[in-house]
Every structure is written in structure tokens, then in C-alpha cells.
Amino acid sequence: MKRILIIVFVFIASINLYAQKVNVAAAANLRYILDEIKTLYAEQHPNVKVDVTLGASGALLQQIINGAQYDLFMAADKTFPDKLKELGAASGEVKTYAFGKLVLWSNTVDVSKGIDIITDNSVVHIAIAKPDVAPYGERAVQCLKYYGLLDKVKSKIVYAENIAQAAQYAYTGNAEIGFIALALALAPDMKDKGKYFVIDPKSYKPVEQACVLVKTWERNAEASKFMDFVLSKACRPVFEKYGFILP
């Protein structure tokens, strides 16, 4: 019995040594981008396993503050990694990796004319991600205020947990229009299923998406390498493909 346990222990320990892991907490709009980046990274580093957890930046920040074991935090807004750094829970510098764009998306109504469509009677529900945890949701509210439409459409707004759920509401038609990230609108799942309209960037504060390494008990060298890879030239085409503007 003891021998079996020892063998099992050695086996598990050796697996640990063999497969390095990087746990990434990423904003929901990065889903497809990270899939592609992971594939590119795996080609050069086959022994490293990159695990991505998606969510609203605010929700992920909360989890990290409360001890969730992530190595890298890629948020959809600079304020969240900055907050982490302020609390002393980050290691290294906060780096901006891309600038995102807000779009209107629909597969029910015609959004090509612009934002005024949301006041139309055919739009019963508008999906927006919760502003206090999702940067794109916050921008959506800013945009509505800029155009003076917030009061008019307030009763139609449905708040989703994160930008992905907002996209889901729009995709299933339960909300006729969704304010989502361009990255999601260009994603393979959404691309041909509906139309999008790029909202004038001057109506909202720029979405400066930034990332930072999380301070962990053991220094995870792989995490640092992965972050450098994401910021490197090799990944620029991927970000551009999904509509991001690069710093």
C-alpha cells in the first residue's frame, strides 16, 4: 500500500513539473482572440498549458482580490489592473494591450443607420453589460448619455452579467439590440449571424484594455513569458483581425 502511494505521489509530482500552467483571468470579449493566441503560443511552447477563465472585468477583479489563483489578469479597462496594483496584489507594470471599440449588434432589426434605431418601437429590449463590472457596459451608458437617449430608452435596458451574456441576449433575439465589443461582433460565432454598427468613438471614453501579472506565492515564470508574448509583434495580427487598435 505504501509503495503504491509513493509511486502515485512521484507520478503526480512529475506531471506537475512537466506541464507548466498559466491561469489567465480574461475579459469576456477576449474569448476568440485568446483561443488563437493560445494556439500560436502552444506551437512554440508545447509544454505550457494556458487556462483561460472569462468574465466581466469587475467580477474577475473581485475574485483575484479574494484569493483566486490567477497568474495573469487581462481586463477590458485599465482601471481594473490599476486597482489591483494599488492594492499591492499585482507584480510588474500594467501594460495596455489594445484599444477596443463599442458596436451595436442585431439580427432582428436593421442597425446600419445608426444609434437612433434604439428609440424605435420595434426595439423592445436593449442588452447592455452591467456598467459597474463590465467596461463595455459602462461605455454603452456613456454613449447613450452623449446622444441624450438614456432617459428615453431606460425602461428597455436589460443588464447582462458580462459582455458575452449581452451578446447572447442579442443573438437569441430576446433583446433586439445589444451593445457589444467589436471583438465579439467579428467572432466566428457572431459574424454572419447578424449586422453590426460601429459607434462613433467620440461618444464614449476610449476602451483602453490593459493587463497585469498577479502577485502569487511562487513566481510563475511562464506567466511572465505569456504576457510578453501577448504584447509582442507576433500577436498583433490577431488583435487587428478582431477590430482592436493597437498601442
Added chain:
Amino acid sequence: MNAEFIQTLYLTFKLAISTTLVLIIIGLPVAWILAYSKFKLKPVIEALLSMPLVLPPTVFGYYILMAYSPHYWFGELLNCIFNVRLAFTFEGILIASVIFGLPFMIQPLQSGLRSLPENLREASHTLGKSELVTFIKVLIPNIKPSLITAIALTFAHSIGEFGIVLMVGGNMQGITRVASVAIYDEVQSMNFDTANHYAFILFFISFVLLTIIYGINKKQDLWKIL
């Protein structure tokens, strides 16, 4: 204790009470059918009715959201013919809550009916009473503990409903934002005080409810009902 807090609690109880009432009306006949009839598809029906006990609420909520969607036949039917959209409405989460609460109402009732001696029913028939009168005047009064358990369980379960309401409700203040979702929200927004208030009230009420059930069901072991 501000207006929003009270409104959320009111909404939570409105949902729980409505769900329980609807389920009593649906549950009694179904429990009767399952207790007293035999038909080939019975195991399938019973399994379907018990699904909410094992299916994660988020899975269920996801399918309900698809069902409500005007892109699929059910939602389209409702939209075109009745001009009704169920997603993000109180009625929408009520229907989802009712379906999800089915086993909590039906199973205790079914067990209660099964445990009644058969001659009770037969005696009523020989005295010339119809099935319906037998059911209302003889059977139901005799399964009072099961009925109370069923009502209490359904009510308490509905108060705690989170996954489904989150998926289908859209978190709209005053319409679909019930206490369980509100707690989650307040924690995410770091309003720990408010979250605490909600949580304590829910805990307290559930606790009181269960104490009452155990008190009434002194004579019968609760687990035997289920």
C-alpha cells in the same frame, strides 16, 4: 432599508407565493394521476418531472431563454399570435420557476397519496362518491402533512432560486431582480452591507419556515415523505 431593498424583497415573495399557488393547482391533479394510474410512459414522465432535482439551474435557464426567444418556434408563436414576449418579464421567470419547482410539489404529494391505505378510497367509492369528490373531501385532508411539506418546500426553494432567474430574468430592478440575484449583485459591486441584509433576511425566513414544518410534522419523519 430603502425603497429598492423593500421592492426587491416584495418581488422575491411575490414570485415565491405565485409559484407555490400555481404549483398547488397543477401539482395536485398530476400527483393524483401519478399515484393512482399505471401507464407505459410513466417512468419517462416521472423522470422528466424529477429533472429539476438534478439539472443545474443554469442549464435549465439557458434552454428556457432559447425557448422564449422569438427566433425559435415557441417564442415566435407567443410573439406573433399573442404579442407576448416572456424573456426579462415577471411572467417569464414565474413560468420558469413553476417548471423548476414541479418535483418539489409533486413528489411529496405523490408519496403522501401512495401511503394512504387503498381501502380509504374504495370505501368512499362504495358510498357513491365520485373520484373528484373523493379526492377533495377524503384524500387531500388525509395527506395534510405531505401537503404542508410540499407547500413549504416549494416556497422555500423558490425563494432561493438563483440560476434560472439570472439567465432568464435580465436583472431588472422591480421586475425580475429577486433577493438571491440582488445579493450576488451587491457583492460584485462591493456593497457588502446591503448583501448582508438581504442574506440575513432570507436565511431567517427559510429557517423559520423549516422550523414550522418540523413542528407540524412531529408525528411523521420528514424524510419518509420524500
